[in-house]
Amino acid sequence: MATVAGVGMISVLLAGCGTNSTSGSTGSAPSAGGTSSSEKPVEGGSITVDMAQAVPDLDPAIEFDTVSTEVVSQVYQQLVTYSGSTNNITGELAQSWDVSNDGKTYTFHLRKGVTFSNGDPLTSQDFVYEIERVLDKNLKPKPSPGNQFFMDITGAQAYYNGQAKTISGISTPDNDTLVIHLDKPEQFFLKIMAMPFASAVDPAFEKKVGNAALDTTQAMGTGPFEVQKNTQSQVVLVKNPHYWQKDSSGNQLPYLNKVTININNNGQLAALHWEQGQTALMSPWLIGGDGIPSAAYPTIMNSPKYKSDVVTQPMSSIEYVGLNMKPTLNGQPNPLSNIKVRQAIEYAFQDSQIVKINNGAVKPLNQPLPNTLEGYVSKLDPSAQYSYNLTKAKQLLKEAGYPNGLTLDMWNENTDNAKKQDQAFQAMMKQIGITVKIHEVTWKDFLTKAMSGTAQVYESGWQQDFPDASDFLNTLFNSNQIAAGNNMNNYSNAQVDEWLNQAEYSTDQQQRDELYGKVINKVMSDAAWVPYYQNVGYFSIQPWLHGVVPSDIVEDQFGKMWVDPGHGSN
Known part of the structure; x- marks a missing residue:
């Protein structure tokens, strides 16, 4: 992904005009490192984590590294995503989708009532706008490195070359329907649509703040968090008041009020912060590589006190x-x-x-x-x-x-x-x-x-x-x-x-x-x-943090995490 500080066999194309449907709620994430997942999640609280590097790009059309994606994935969402820690595609902003007999036409049906964090309603045109941005070779401050993933969409190459003003293979019959035609079948097309490049982006907001700000300090997505602050030393995420998703019990997500990410490229210090309970989590997405700084690996993995709080993920x-x-x-x-x-x-x-x-x-x-x-x-x-x-x-x-x-x-x-x-x-x-x-x-x-x-x-x-x-x-x-x-x-x-x-x-x-x-x-x-x-991924999780879903493809899902009562009351 993606360059790091991008398991299993390829899914087969849906045969015929099958439909894949998902509900508007998500099950409670399995608890790792804390108490059992059957315990009722607690709303509120905050967590602090260390991240090895500052975020190079906040714009989903431009970011293509794990550091940026860790933050971008908390703010922006795609039509589809991965279920839990598996490689199985499930709906996110798409309630369902159909695939034509020849595997070349995908029709996505959007969830009703989803808005961006500023209250602007989500429409199918927002996805068209984002794919056009990805395919704009003159995009500022720099072109998207993800354009190659979308070149099999009919008309994408002509749009990229400046020979067409629209992408002929994408249409929006109504505000809740997005149709994408491919030149040829691509088995992993749904997995491409799960990448941040295919996020829903608010056109009105982007036009207001400009591409440069969208890549550095401003963000407007449909995800569980908003960006309150993004600097070279710290990122602060706060709860999106308009977030659409609830857990399987009907509780509003996210549970957390705030996530503070401190930029710290000293691995030993990051490990010390976790050992002392100052930070909630160390993961490959935050710390890079394996998730446990190499200098601290023997101490943590040989300690009965810490080892039980570590979950391993290939x-x-x-x-x-x-x-x-x-x-x-x-x-x-x-x-x-x-x-x-x-x-x-x-x-x-x-x-x-x-x-x-x-x-x-x-x-x-x-x-x-x-x-x-x-x-x-x-x-x-x-x-x-x-x-x-x-x-x-x-x-x-x-x-x-x-x-x-x-x-x-x-x-x-x-x-x-x-x-x-x-x-x-x-x-x-x-x-x-x-x-x-x-x-x-x-x-x-x-x-x-x-x-x-x-x-x-x-x-x-x-x-x-x-x-x-x-x-x-x-x-x-x-x-x-x-x-x-x-x-x-x-x-x-x-x-x-x-x-x-x-x-x-x-x-x-x-x-x-x-x-x-x-x-x-x-x-x-x-x-x-x-x-x-x-x-090898090592997720070091405090006993008081719950809902962590270790994954080798989906970044840390802060939107599903919660903490014990009274822990981090901000």
């Missing part, structure tokens, strides 16, 4: 080092355009060191896909595998024309764990004569640099946007994603593009698996990435 989330293949960077020849240099880096990398730095909280990874997803390759081709071999690495550098080594610039965010990993990578490369200059900057500045395609070496991660191998492989390695800023290492291979494009629309799962297997083996044999590790 995550479809990976970390990696990207190697930019662009022939020239900043006007200078780029050594990484030489495959032998990249392969030398692979052979000089020792994943056991990175796992050790994380105190064993992560799992080794050898490819750009987590093992939680369909399409994962259990046995890579020999050409796609790299063992720790310094002799071979040095020989490859010599063959590449760098017998005396070379210098590379590496970019990363400025968290304590990132610094440890950067230093470890730097030391590994030094053994074969590669000098790594480290640039550690704020999360926002890192995203700007990396997504511009000018970061020579960078450590990043990817959390699934929707549970499908396409979200990792097509988004990160298709050459058509270079301009969108998703293919940040400028990887371009015509054969890989062909495989990716074929798999994108295939309805044969076995064929898709085979195609994605070819992509993974080719990408790894080309040494496009150095896979670091696969994350």
Whole structure:
């Protein structure tokens, strides 16, 4: 998602003109870390949490990172979402939907009586407006990185190219109905519609405050919370007085009055705050990676006092080092355009060191896909595998024309764990004569640099946007994603593009698996990435906090959480 500080098999297209209906209420979320979920939720109170980085983007049309999504998901909603901690699609702002026999037409029926937090009524046109914003390549302050997800809507490409003033494949027969026509069936289209890019946005409010404000300080959604404050040091969310959703007992959501998010990139301090009871929750969505800072992992997981308050959730989330293949960077020849240099880096990398730095909280990874997803390759081709071999690495550098080594610039965010990993990578490369200059900057500045395609070496991660191998492989390695800023290492291979494009629309799962297997083996044999590790999610939950739903795809659902009486009375 999505870049991190985007499980299971793909859902089959609905056959015929089936209808999927959901009620207007939601069951009480299962309690984790506190008392049993059968206990009646308490209305009121507040919580405080730490988050590793400030929010780069508050506009759902622009945000495409887990930090931003954690906040955006509390304020904005989509037509559909995921049920609990599963990958099953359920209605959110859509009461129901129909799919045509050929799988190319979706008709969404909106819930009645939903309003934005300022009282403006929700209409089907609001979704059209948002998709138009996503497909506006001149959107300010910057274009949406999500436009590629919607290009299969009929007329989307023409609208994006400026050849049409409207998207011909989207219509609104009335204020409560939205019809979307696709050029070809797309099995995971509903999962795309669950992404923040497809949020309901109030056109009148956006036109009043402007795109720049909507991306930084102003927000207007239908979600459980409003943004009271968003700065580089703190985000404050307060209850949306017009929120439409109730729990299964008829109680109005959200239960909490306020959520205060303090920006804190010191992982050890964040862990201390939680251990002392100052913060309610640590999660992968807040702290990044696995949710427990690596330095605190042994203390928390080996302590009877704390371990019982931790819930583990497999995550479809990976970390990696990207190697930019662009022939020239900043006007200078780029050594990484030489495959032998990249392969030398692979052979000089020792994943056991990175796992050790994380105190064993992560799992080794050898490819750009987590093992939680369909399409994962259990046995890579020999050409796609790299063992720790310094002799071979040095020989490859010599063959590449760098017998005396070379210098590379590496970019990363400025968290304590990132610094440890950067230093470890730097030391590994030094053994074969590669000098790594480290640039550690704020999360926002890192995203700007990396997504511009000018970061020579960078450590990043990817959390699934929707549970499908396409979200990792097509988004990160298709050459058509270079301009969108998703293919940040400028990887371009015509054969890989062909495989990716074929798999994108295939309805044969076995064929898709085979195609994605070819992509993974080719990408790894080309040494496009150095896979670091696969994350495991640890949700550390105070005993007095209830209603937490650990998930590897849906962010922390503050709207369903509640606290014991008298705890946080704001």
